[in-house]
Amino acid sequence: MPGPTPPDWTHHKPALWADYQVAEQDIVHRLLAQGAPTGAQRARIQDTAHALVASVRESGEAGGLIAPFLQEYGLSNREGVILMCLAEAMLRVPDPLTVDALIEDKVTTAEWEQHLGGSPSGLVNLSTRSLMFTSRVLDLGEGGGLLRAAHDMVRRMGQPLIRTAVREAMKILGHQFVLGRTIGEALEVAAKRSQYRYSFDMLGEAALTQADADRYFKAYSAAINAVGRAGSVDADVIGNNGVSVKLSALHPRLEFAQRDRVLAELTPRLIDLARLAAGHNIGLTVDAEEADRLDLTMDILGRVCAAPDLKGWHGFGFVVQAYQKRAWRLIDLLTDMARGADRRLMLRMVKGAYWDSEIKRCQEQGLADYPVFTRKVNSDVSYIAATGKALSRPDAFYVQVATHNAHSAAAALVLADGKDFEFQRLHGMGEVLHDRLMADHGRPCRIYAPVGAHEDLLPYLVRRLLENGANSSFVNQIEDDAIPVEKIVRDPFAVVEGHTAAANPRIPLPRDLYGNVRVNARGIDLADAQAVDHLYGAMALPAVAGRAAAPILGGRTTEASGGEAVFDPADHARQVG
Known part of the structure; x- marks a missing residue:
């Protein structure tokens, strides 16, 4: 029931x-x-x-670790995006080799130096220094001989420690929430x-x-x-x-x-x-x-x-x-x-x-x-x-x-x-x-x-x-404090009243997703009761008498001969053409 x-x-x-x-x-x-x-x-x-x-x-009052961390490393800068990618992937990568490759790929391509001393939080600045050190350890750089061999040894010895530290950091970040x-x-x-x-x-x-x-x-x-x-x-x-x-x-x-x-x-x-x-x-x-x-x-x-x-x-x-x-x-x-x-x-x-x-x-x-x-x-x-x-x-x-x-x-x-x-x-x-x-x-x-x-x-x-x-x-x-209070508390009604278009012009309607290339294929929303009712109504209509498929040559339909009856796959007793 x-x-x-x-x-x-x-x-x-x-x-x-x-x-x-x-x-x-x-x-x-x-x-x-x-x-x-x-x-x-x-x-x-x-x-x-x-x-x-x-x-x-x-x-x-201090707002905890997250606020100053995300002020320095948000989605508005490349290093912030890199850390978000690490957070998104780290917790679901099971094997250490892939984790090492992921960390190396992300950490060594960032410019951590530009964030050094940029935050009022000492903990965030310490994190920046740690990321700089990690990047230098993992980046093999140029050259060869003994220097390259020594660098490679440091890198291999440091990878397990770095892997463990980064994974624990992701857990700490997660448990803030x-x-x-x-x-x-x-x-x-x-x-x-x-x-x-x-x-x-x-x-x-x-x-x-x-x-x-x-x-x-x-x-x-x-x-x-x-x-x-x-x-x-x-x-x-x-x-x-x-x-x-x-x-x-x-x-x-x-x-x-x-x-x-x-x-x-x-x-x-x-x-x-x-x-x-x-x-x-x-x-x-x-x-x-x-x-x-x-x-x-x-x-x-x-x-x-x-x-x-x-x-x-x-x-x-x-x-x-x-x-x-x-x-x-x-x-x-x-x-x-x-x-x-x-x-x-x-x-x-x-x-x-x-x-x-x-x-x-x-x-x-x-x-x-x-x-x-x-x-x-x-x-x-x-x-x-x-x-x-x-x-x-x-x-x-x-x-x-x-x-x-x-x-x-x-x-x-x-x-x-x-x-x-x-x-x-x-x-x-x-x-x-x-x-x-x-x-x-x-x-x-x-x-x-x-x-x-x-x-x-x-x-x-x-x-x-x-x-x-x-x-x-x-x-x-x-x-x-660098952001004026007036900007933070802007009246959304006043902002909306000032728009010439209500919808975001950078987000096209689904049908216009491909711009001038082509119209997006139209689908049926099977969670929309009205759309489903319309679909059921169309399916329940009796078959059109005499409906038949025929070859189209040069844009013209030719007469067909010897055609086969077609039945509704959901109801084999119902001929549809």
Whole structure:
């Protein structure tokens, strides 16, 4: 059975489908018209954001290792890209010879000297000296004879040490973003920082087999029990720590084509986890994933919300990705879902972490448009608009504003107008900003805390490094005194209003991917319910009488003789020509 019957939200589907791959300008114009703060609010947001950045810079608090490291080695310089490539590859290369070749290929081609003394962090400068030394040891240089032989000996003796050091450095870098290797270890670390709330996430990507799904289900169950035992049943569910889960980890076929199977198999599992969390009075949040899974995810969430034995528990939550064009309308659907089930949903507002894969998927499949914005500033506008709408409905949502951006945080403070909500940040990012938000504005903060061993770390690490390494990253800019505060806290609505084109002109539509060479082949999005319905309708049409294939010579069809009947491969009783 697919689970309890959810509140009816089918009237929202046409609007959501229409916005799935709609033209970017249509959504942006709607957000500017319907979701923009008033002029007075925008002025207050600017003042609040400016004060936040100034407070961060004046506090003198250290932002950890990552911020100064990525200020020096970001994606805007060659050496930063080299280190990102090492981080992406090192943890999944199994044999030492390949690791040695990888390190030599990357480290010896960089100009580390230009970064020497460039960072205010002594640890970063020491790292630069280590990279310079490593490059010199591995670079054989020119010449021969005894000098070459001696250099070769030093190189061979140094390779195992360098390999071990670089691998350990990658682990250290990765664990800047991971709270603990096990849930027990993570809870111990969290207990030392009791001023924060936590949402624990068991690291790992999508399940590929049922065995993977079973393993993740056990890990989530164990995490819920551990977090529940460490919390208080009598406390408000909002004040307790919680657990985040991914639906793709709980089922190996989380896709539209398997909708009936997924509803029948995954819904009961998610309800079991929700019951477990409700029994401990802690929160359970379902992470958002790729855009093509949103429709199916809503079907599952609706059934969990409707489960009668979860009535009275207000710890169930979902994540809204503002970079999706459907975010504005999704708030309306979730509002009806919450009110229809007589519950208050925890709603985590994020900007989104799968942008590059969303763009590539649409280009590969030759789809009509993208489900996400192609300009980052459009995502910022969507984030503020959708967050403001959610904050205006406190009966339906407890809003969790997940951001490391001072302007977005300031917008939430102004638009909340005294209503309760919390800020969220990723472990290892945005520490100083969120410390100031708690100290200066008295708002609670929850840390999204990944838990897992380094073997599970790679995909998460790469996403965080790419997110932080970009020179436009707010985390990369806020502690850099060389960047004016006005540039950091620019009003995204003003920026968007100044654009002549809403979409990014450097990212062509999927059909125009090859420019003037040719039109990209058009595909069918099998995750789009409307496209699938249209396809089924075309397949169900009766065969055209007299349809026959014939040779074409010189551009003209010639008469065929002795042709053979052709049958539908899915229905051998149906002749199609």
